[in-house]
Amino acid sequence: MLSNMLRTHYTNQISPQEIGEGEQIKVAGWVYEVRDLGGICFVVVRDREGKAQVTLVKKKTDSELFDFSRKLIREAVISVTGTVKPSDKAPNGFEIIPSEINLLNNADSPLPMDTTGKVEAELDTRLDARYIDLRKPKTNAIFRIRHEVLRSVRDFLTCNGFIETTTPKVVATATEGGTSLFPxxxxxxxxxxxxxxxLFKQILMSSGMDNVFEIGPIFRAEEHDTRRHLNEATSIDIESSFSDHYDVMQILEDMLSQVYLNVKQNCESQLDVLDLDLEVPKTPFLKLKYEEAINIVNSESDEELEWGEDLGTIAENLVGQDVFERTGQSHYFIIDWPTEIKPFYAMGYEDNAEISKSFDLMHRRMELASGAQRVHEYDILKNRIEAKGLNPDNFDFYLDAFRYGMPPHSGWGVGCERLLMTMTEVDNIRDVVLFPRDRRRLSP
Known part of the structure; x- marks a missing residue:
């Protein structure tokens, strides 16, 4: 039960069996609908947990209260004081008989969009008026699931010995070089x-913190204009000392499976709203070598990929579909990528430096994460930076940490929005971000 002055219960906390006869309750929210039938008026109030029906009968209700209720405007903010009465005809099996309805704030009309979901709005319209869009049950459900995903990630990693950290978002040099930076x-x-x-989470491995994670924003100045790219995104990162790439792959797949399980158990009403039957991924995930992935693409496509080429969207879809048809699983790893197409900090195999101890976590729709065992020896790392055409002097703050006892370490980064996008089966990544930033959108 809540103790707010204007509200004692959310709508999902109301039960005629638990609330005593004649006991006063208060709910507060937005006017979802007003149905005036002459002798009876129904006001449906909506809060973040659902809806409740407020019933006013003309012959039994104060005339001033009855007339006031009939004139309420959709999406006006109200609080309702009353008693709960069982009703088979009302939503959720009860109705509220009001003794008082207070208008806390009115709403302009017409609304920027329909909040019932009966009339769909264009994505730009929804994002321009996100505060209204979030009142729709389907939109709201996505962000309740997002909350559970991030809570589950924190709980899982904390319980597995990881320490949460925060690293700078204003930096002097690029993480991987290149031009995809916002100056x-x-x-x-x-x-x-x-x-x-x-670079910062690798530096922390030199400090002896051993296992760290971070959930935070990342920025990419890439001029993509697709359904799966953003210029500001949320990344879930770990770094683990005395671990190889197989160790952190296991952490990743176990974490993902636990996140799915928690969402399935704790977000039942949100999944119902989205009409989703969430399937918890089975572990261990298939580990497909890069060379095998290339062979699948070349056997299924007219366009032949050569060794050292990255996988584009079409190639990813071909491989993902092949894996799904063979295993019934949507998640899998592509491992052993060519060293030349991975960042300078990815370690090559001792017996074949052209192949790196790296991996991508894939969903059959898209890439979700990438990771690797890292180069931990100073001279090799400096040479790798130079081989990528970068100036080691720009990385002094990073390289210095490798001169005084850097342990072997591995890690990965997961795109939070892509994880949510595949989990909720939405088509556009902007649907899982409160206020998305892309090449065309800087406001709100």
């Missing part, structure tokens, strides 16, 4: 919005 003015010098916590 900013930092007092009298140029700086950038960080594209990954990678």
């Amino acid at each position: 900013i003015t930092y007092f009298m010098t140029e700086a950038f919005l960080n594209q990954s916590p990678q």
Whole structure:
């Protein structure tokens, strides 16, 4: 039970069996609907947990209260004081008989969009008026699931010995080089919005913290305009000392399975709203070598991929469909990527440096995560930076940590939005971000 002055219960906390006869309750929310039938008026109030029907009978209700209720505007904010009465005809099996209805704030009309979901709005309209869009049950359900995903990630990693950290988002140099950075003015010098916590979480391995994780924003100045790319996203990252790439792959697949299980158990009403029957991924995930993935693409496609080429969207879909048809599983790893197409910090195999101890976690729709065992020896790492055409002097703050006892370590980063996108089966990544940032959208 709540103790707020204007509300004692959310709508999903109301039960005629648990609330005594004649006991006063208060609910508060938005006017979802007003149905005036002459001698009887129904006001449906909606809060974040659902809806409740407020019933006013003209012959039994104060005339001033009855007339006031009939004139309420959709999406006006109200609080209702009354008693609960069982009713088979009312939603959720009860109705509220009001003794008082207070208008807390009115709403302009017409609304920017329909909040009932009966009339669909274009994505741009929804994002421009996100505060209204979030009142729709389907939109709201996605972000309740997002909350559970992030809570589950934190709980899982904490219970497995990881320490949560936060690393800088304003940096002096690129994580991986390249031009996909947003430059900013930092007092009298140029700086950038960080594209990954990678370098800092590796530095922390030198500190003896051993296992760290971070959930935070990353920024990529790439001019994508697709359904799966954003310029600001949320990344879930770990780094683990004395671990190889197989160790952190197991952490990743176990975490993902636990997250799905928690969402299935704790977000039942949200999954019902989205009409989703969530299937918990079975572990261990299939580990497909890069070479095998290339062979699948070349056997199924007219366009032949060569060794050292990255997998595009079409190739990913072909491999994902092949794995799904053979195993019935949507999640799998592609491992042993060519070293040349992975970042400088990815370690090559001792007996074949052209192949790296790296992996991508795939969903049959798209890539979700990437990771690797890292180079932990100073001289090799410096040479790798130079081989990528980068200046080691720009990485002094990072390289210094490798000179004084850096243990072997591995890690990965998961795109939170892509995980949610595949979990909730939405078609556009912007649907799982409260206020998305892409090349065309900077407001709200």
